[in-house]
Amino acid sequence: MANLIFENPDDISRSTSDSPTMHYTVKIKSFSLLAKNSMERYETGEFESGGYNWKLVIYPSGNKDKNVTEHISLYLAIEAADLRPPGWEVHAIFRFFLHDQIRDNYLTIEDTQKEERRFRGIKLEWGYDKVIPLKTFKDARNGYLVDDTCVFGAEVFVSKQRSMDKGECLELIKESITNKFVFRIENYSKLTTDFYDSNSFNVGIYKWKIWLGPNGEGIGLGNYNSLHLALANKSSLSAGTKIFAEFTMRILDQVNGRHPSAKHNFSRWFSASSYMHGWDRFISIGSSNLTNMGLLVKDTFVVEAEVTILAVVNTTSSPSLELVSSTSCCYSV
Structure with missing residues (x-):
């Protein structure tokens, strides 16, 4: 040797x-x-x-x-x-x-x-x-x-074998996912309910809705329209899931096509427990004001939401520790 x-x-x-x-x-x-x-x-x-x-x-x-x-x-x-x-x-x-x-x-x-x-x-x-x-x-x-x-x-x-009792994975979206949706509210002057919600629309795999409060809420109650973006499928989210979204909401100028006076931006985390974000005081409630700005035409109010998903967090939960007794086995090739 x-x-x-x-x-x-x-x-x-x-x-x-x-x-x-x-x-x-x-x-x-x-x-x-x-x-x-x-x-x-x-x-x-x-x-x-x-x-x-x-x-x-x-x-x-x-x-x-x-x-x-x-x-x-x-x-x-x-x-x-x-x-x-x-x-x-x-x-x-x-x-x-x-x-x-x-x-x-x-x-x-x-x-x-x-x-x-x-x-x-x-x-x-x-x-x-x-x-x-x-x-x-x-x-x-x-x-x-x-x-x-x-x-x-x-x-x-x-x-x-084991897993952490709880953890999370933050995924930043390289190519952000964006979608727009238009919500038309007719007979605006006859609205009596506190809130009206749009049909759901998709951004990625998540469903969203626009919420309109024609009489406002909170600090805007009685004087302003309130507008919010809400997760429509919050009940289907797993515990700990959060979506970070940037969103813009506009009341469309139906006469001149200019919207800057009725446009607001927000970036917020959405989850099952915090599923709606927006503005209690979006714009003054007066019909004459809305009509003069071209925002109310033939008693119709048009809201546009543009939503971009920037990040998603998912959590995991599993048993923390399991001892294993080894077994002997033999393979050959």
């Missing part, structure tokens, strides 16, 4: 084992062709351990993204689809193996402190950038590469 030469970072421990328990092995024939065929990264098939699906990720000439050369890089990856709901994470301890085909034992590679690794949405892979130098690996006297064939293995123990 040749002298084994390793770089030994503080976090890697290497030892020899005669018959370790392995949950998965991968046998690679014609190993040298990986590099010749520009296969810089190889992912194995999936295998199950602790109720989750895993795979090995092998860089036969080193992980170039980590500036590694002249070494084999080896990682354990969890199937991303298993990390549901958002925020879920799996804690696991794992070991890698490399078969010495001459002495029929195994080089064992593991964390020095045998610490758990957290697999989650932002960190799906854990492993080692420099598992073994290629010079040591390719030296036939060491038994790791014999007749251009090698065998890697892995053992995975899931210790626990």
Whole structure:
């Protein structure tokens, strides 16, 4: 056996084992062709351990993204689809193996402190950038590469799985979603109800309505028209969902086509508990005033809303901790 030469970072421990328990092995024939065929990264098939699906990720000439050369890089990856709901994470301890085909034992590679690794949405892979130098690996006297064939293995123990009790995801909309809607109110002078609402209209996946108070409300009661924008499907929102919207409301000048005197802008967060925003005092209530401004024609009042969704927040809630007893299973390819 040749002298084994390793770089030994503080976090890697290497030892020899005669018959370790392995949950998965991968046998690679014609190993040298990986590099010749520009296969810089190889992912194995999936295998199950602790109720989750895993795979090995092998860089036969080193992980170039980590500036590694002249070494084999080896990682354990969890199937991303298993990390549901958002925020879920799996804690696991794992070991890698490399078969010495001459002495029929195994080089064992593991964390020095045998610490758990957290697999989650932002960190799906854990492993080692420099598992073994290629010079040591390719030296036939060491038994790791014999007749251009090698065998890697892995053992995975899931210790626990958990999710944050509560969290949220803020999504800023790169290409903002905008829509306009026109609400026509006829027989304005005969309106008697405190509030009138428009048909619903869509902006993105959310439904909205315009609310008109012909006699005002709050500080505008009796002297002003009040106008508000409201979520029409607030009952369908999940708990914690919030929509940040910028909106402009106008009473249209039906004579001259100019609207600046009856236009207001707002930016607000909308949610199931805060589903309506706007103005108690939008414009003076007097019919003569509205008529002179071209806003009331043939006793018809026209309101336009322009709504732009800029951001959405969704929250997640799930059990905080579940301990898992590991099960042994073995796969081979």
